[in-house]
Amino acid sequence: MESPSRIEVFDTTLRDGEQAVGVVFNPDQKVEIALALERVGVDVIEAGFPAASPGESAGVRSVAEAVRTPVVAAMARANERDVDLAADALASAGRSRVHIVLGTSPIHRARKLHLTRSQVVELAGRVLRHARPLFDEIEFCCEDASRTEPAFLAEVCAAAVDAGAEIINIPDTVGYAVPEEYAQLLRTIRVRARLSAHCHDDLGMAVANSLAAVAAGATQVECTINGIGERAGNAALEEVVSALEIQGIQTGIDLAQLGDISLLVASLSGYPIAPHKAIVGSNVTRR
Numbered sequence: 001m002e003s004p005s006r007i008e009v010f011d012t013t014l015r016d017g018e019q020a021v022g023v024v025f026n027p028d029q030k031v032e033i034a035l036a037l038e039r040v041g042v043d044v045i046e047a048g049f050p051a052a053s054p055g056e057s058a059g060v061r062s063v064a065e066a067v068r069t070p071v072v073a074a075m076a077r078a079n080e081r082d083v084d085l086a087a088d089a090l091a092s093a094g095r096s097r098v099h100i101v102l103g104t105s106p107i108h109r110a111r112k113l114h115l116t117r118s119q120v121v122e123l124a125g126r127v128l129r130h131a132r133p134l135f136d137e138i139e140f141c142c143e144d145a146s147r148t149e150p151a152f153l154a155e156v157c158a159a160a161v162d163a164g165a166e167i168i169n170i171p172d173t174v175g176y177a178v179p180e181e182y183a184q185l186l187r188t189i190r191v192r193a194r195l196s197a198h199c200h201d202d203l204g205m206a207v208a209n210s211l212a213a214v215a216a217g218a219t220q221v222e223c224t225i226n227g228i229g230e231r232a233g234n235a236a237l238e239e240v241v242s243a244l245e246i247q248g249i250q251t252g253i254d255l256a257q258l259g260d261i262s263l264l265v266a267s268l269s270g271y272p273i274a275p276h277k278a279i280v281g282s283n284v285t286r287r
Contacts, residue, residue, distance in 0.1 A: 105144035128163035175202025179212035206235035
């Protein structure tokens, strides 16, 4: 499949990045990072997970009030309460998106959700239909997609699109996939919706998997500044967009500003940039 000429960048530094050990952004810090992300040119800012706490909800609300150009997203688990809290936090957004997450793999169904396949499909449809009138956009995430049976994954995605999802996120939640198999997984999802890649770096493959997903037809990549995130982190935004630029694939990101936002996130997160870090490390670039 031919790669698209323009890829949307979904930044999750303020949500998934904040899951890194010891990282907590207060509302003012979230706004400072969000405004920097807006200047850099990201398409979507995932501001947080409102159901987590009143403080997190306040941070999402502050970001929604502060930025104007990017879509502002909030994560919600697949239940009506989470969705309603996300809608409340995003009420001031110029354009809002809910990112509904539901586990689909056998281990998630059995150990976390205690649901059968048919119950997962029913739950996805019910919650998405509830969310449809509350947001400008809906993204549905099949959590642990890379360990989900491909046929069932395709079934859930089709049901999600039928219920109103416009973006389907196929995440490598545990950093388990390698590029060839991840690309093949995305090729099995044939729905009338945009496909998104969300990759973790447990095998050091998050950027490579994201690029493979684009080659397989994904039109959105989800990443974080400096690759911060839980466990081994996420695909690093600066690496993904630079690699896409080399291939002639546009993202709308101002590459000249990557060094400044990298330093900002390093300072506020307490996670320093390694000198040999690709794109933004001091051994790689002069500031």
